[in-house]
Amino acid sequence: MSTSPSPAAARWHLPLPSAWPVWVAPALLVFVQVSGSMGAQDSHHGWESEQTRVRHQKPLDEYAFALLVAGPLLLLLRRRYPRFTLTAEGVVTALYFLRAYTYGPAAFSAGVAIIAAVTAGHRLFAWAGTLGAISAYLAGTALYGLPPELRGDPHRLFPVERPGLDGTVFLIGWALLALVGAELIRARRQRAEAAARTRAEAERRQATEERLRMARELHDVLAHNISMINVRAGVALHLLSDDAAGDAAAAEARDALAAIKVASKEALSEMRSVIGALRADGEQAPRSPTAGLDRLPELLERARAAGLAVHCEVSGEERPLPAGADLAAFRIVQESLTNVTRHAGPGPVRVRVRIVHGDHDVTVRVDDDGRGAPLLSDTGGAGIRGMRERATALGGTFDAGPRAGGGFRVRATLPLDGES
Numbered sequence: 001m002s003t004s005p006s007p008a009a010a011r012w013h014l015p016l017p018s019a020w021p022v023w024v025a026p027a028l029l030v031f032v033q034v035s036g037s038m039g040a041q042d043s044h045h046g047w048e049s050e051q052t053r054v055r056h057q058k059p060l061d062e063y064a065f066a067l068l069v070a071g072p073l074l075l076l077l078r079r080r081y082p083r084f085t086l087t088a089e090g091v092v093t094a095l096y097f098l099r100a101y102t103y104g105p106a107a108f109s110a111g112v113a114i115i116a117a118v119t120a121g122h123r124l125f126a127w128a129g130t131l132g133a134i135s136a137y138l139a140g141t142a143l144y145g146l147p148p149e150l151r152g153d154p155h156r157l158f159p160v161e162r163p164g165l166d167g168t169v170f171l172i173g174w175a176l177l178a179l180v181g182a183e184l185i186r187a188r189r190q191r192a193e194a195a196a197r198t199r200a201e202a203e204r205r206q207a208t209e210e211r212l213r214m215a216r217e218l219h220d221v222l223a224h225n226i227s228m229i230n231v232r233a234g235v236a237l238h239l240l241s242d243d244a245a246g247d248a249a250a251a252e253a254r255d256a257l258a259a260i261k262v263a264s265k266e267a268l269s270e271m272r273s274v275i276g277a278l279r280a281d282g283e284q285a286p287r288s289p290t291a292g293l294d295r296l297p298e299l300l301e302r303a304r305a306a307g308l309a310v311h312c313e314v315s316g317e318e319r320p321l322p323a324g325a326d327l328a329a330f331r332i333v334q335e336s337l338t339n340v341t342r343h344a345g346p347g348p349v350r351v352r353v354r355i356v357h358g359d360h361d362v363t364v365r366v367d368d369d370g371r372g373a374p375l376l377s378d379t380g381g382a383g384i385r386g387m388r389e390r391a392t393a394l395g396g397t398f399d400a401g402p403r404a405g406g407g408f409r410v411r412a413t414l415p416l417d418g419e420s
Helices: 024-044 062-077 082-098 105-119 123-144 165-239 242-246 248-278 293-305 323-343 373-379 382-393
Strands: 308-316 349-357 361-368 397-402 408-415
Touching (some): 062 082, 062 105, 082 105, 082 123, 105 123, 123 165, 293 308, 293 323, 293 349, 308 323, 323 361, 323 382, 323 408
Antiparallel strands (some): 361 408
């Protein structure tokens, strides 16, 4: 048994960053922080003059490169240990700027750690830790920092300058931007997860409703056929001549018919008590057999009355089909025509229905040239799922999607072997 995925599921979309492998963001940040810091350092050379005071910087050395690489590497732990990662990123970033290395993208890793902590649910820790760390950094550099013109003094371990108004505003603004951005990402992710849960619940509910409807229809098919068996067995018993009582073959036939009548009656009773519970409240069991391909002309006439130009072809040796396959074939044609009416767009819309009777299966194909078919493939509604479930429940195959020349195609192959 094989099934084809729906076209909407087959399309590829760029996954969200949260779905990337954990090493992707660190690898990108290693390149960005190292190359960006080197570029920032080179851009400062030759800028200082008497008219323009530019802060001095400590040249990038092995410790600077170690810190620039350590930040992204720590992010490998952000999904499992977000609080530890944020704390360690704060320490690494603070050490880099306390050493008075060039300003650049060295704080990008800390921003990613903030986002990871907030989206993981550690919102209070992220806000309090980030704002507290920035306050401590500003207070410490205000007390022990150097004048701006002495920044980068090679004789001091931490030759950082005292923060000015512009630096303070920038640092606080950066922190708030990272925290607010993380909150927005968290809120968007929560909305996406809630929408995904809602869609999944709706799909499960629709699938359950479709299975219940299929079970009720199966109940009707079996009830009709078993009732016929029971009635015919009773008629055969009645017609057996009492004169043949001495005939061993007739006696054996009478016993077999009696057993059939009793067994069919018990099966019908059990089936009604078990499967009949699936029927909706107030829904009455039909008094006639459920739908099959014998009602196809009636179905096509209704579709034509709805404005569709329907052409039907039946090939192969027509013969009575097993009840399950007969019902599934009819329902697939019915649902396909319903989808064409709803989604194919303005007319005139031409529909071609083909029923091919094979030796071991029956193939149903419905093609239309409607312009709304691509929209139908995107929605992947309950009708498509219901048709697929009907086909796969019988061990068959199902495929639905836009045609190469425009329009939409539904194709199902329903096996006949093994059904009774």
